[in-house]
Amino acid sequence: MSKKTLFSDNIDRKILPRWRDSSRVAGNSEALALRSHKRVLSFEAELGRVREELSKYPHPGIAAEAISLAHFANDVSLHEAAVAVLKEAESLPANLQRHVKSATHDEQKSNGNHWGGPEESIFQVGRLRRLMQHYPRNPLLFMDLARHQSILGEHEKAEKSTRIALSLAPNHRQILRSSVRFYVNNGEGGVAMRLLAKSPATKNDPWLIAAELATAQTEERAPKFMREARRILDQRAFQPAMLTELAAAVGTYELLDGKRKDAKKHFETALLSPNENALAQIKWADERGKLALAGIEKGFKRVASANEAAFLRAYSNQDLLIAAPYAEKWYNEEPFSADAAIMATYVYCLLDDYAAIERITEFAVRAHPTNYCLHNNDYYARISSGTLFEGDPTHVDQNIRQSADILMHQIRSDTADVAHAAANLGLLLYRMGIPEEGRKAYDYAVQWATKRREKFSIANALTMHSREAILAKTEWAPATLAAAKVAVKQIPNFSAGLSFYISKLEALAADPDNASTILNPATANNYLEKKPPLVLGRDFHIRWQKDGRATLIVPHLKA
Incomplete structure (x- = not known):
């Protein structure tokens, strides 16, 4: 369990390695040799x-068999030949038809960028074990197996598969980077750092050094390979695509150290040929440091499936209706990661889309049983929607008691999510018809966050308290809303979502009896910031070329 959660101010993004199925990495810059374009692992x-x-x-x-192998080795011609055989097999006997459907199902399940739920991971575990019967010493198969076991919450099995992959290929870049992500996700960043430190491949590999820098940042320890990182970036011996994550990793350190000029230089290097991970880091840094980086929009056009980066862009522009589906797509790409699930559910909280929150948390809380923030987002949705209070009186009483006990346990344990838990307790008490006690719980959340100077947590607690105070028609509702407005203005880097919610609360304060309409995802667009239309001559102009062609110049268009 991490000491910090995304509900607090501590949401400095780290450029940790992505962990994708190996078939998705094949052919990407990450899978290529540093000085050649040969595949890392040959299946010839x-x-x-x-x-x-x-x-x-x-x-x-x-x-x-050909479809499975072609998919794994990224061999398009073999895949097409195998599919052609299956398409001609429609008149086969029933027993062979089942075999054909199974193979086609393999193909369909294995393609695409998005996770299809726990059923898909269960299916993939079986598929990978079948492949292992033919290729028992293939480390990528074991690493893919670990990924799906981790998604299913089978962390001990996933660790065993990871250790086997490392024993088969201890210096393999993809195996090392995937292992780093596994151990960091499990709260064992120290193990990840030791893996990278002892590998002779790390000191000259920009991908591995980038992973080490990000892991050290997560562990709040000094990186071991910063000197090597700067040397490689200064020499520019590799193609820009090979350096994008390393440049972003170094730039992140400089940004957080207050070296804005140096940070901007390195993020500009990362922008030369970014992958989707680097693009997300660049977008985060541009917002966090107000770097005004040019070329980010070009990066979006070049990078496929940049869902996290697209989420960050939409969120910062207060386009929450666009941000939410991108956040969920990001989660579907990384269902083993609690961070993606937390951000997706947080945006749906702002949209009051409780069904969407519960859709994600239904599985995510099982995959991450010790992540308090995910559990708290789940409680928030179930209390707000009223599903916690559904059923016979005995069942409802049991739900309320259990929820209160768990929230109080978090508060007494002084976890990283105390403000979140206390705010949820306040919500529960308000909905039970005890607004005075609910107010005390929300006040405790604010006091706790204030002592730790967590402005984001303060603003969240005050905003949600304001909602409940308005709904309960309390005498302190106007003062609470005023305090929430002040708190939101004090978090400029992360205030887009809460500013949107404040707009809803202002409408709610004016018409509390219309809550079911105002606090409804279907009406969210009514409270989004209305962007003024662009005006020719002020916001953009037309530049005429000598050949008669016109170019539209939009200098103020935000990337």
């Missing part, structure tokens, strides 16, 4: 054998 012998067998014996059984 297996590919040749299967291709020859498929050509001689176009049987669905061979085609099924």
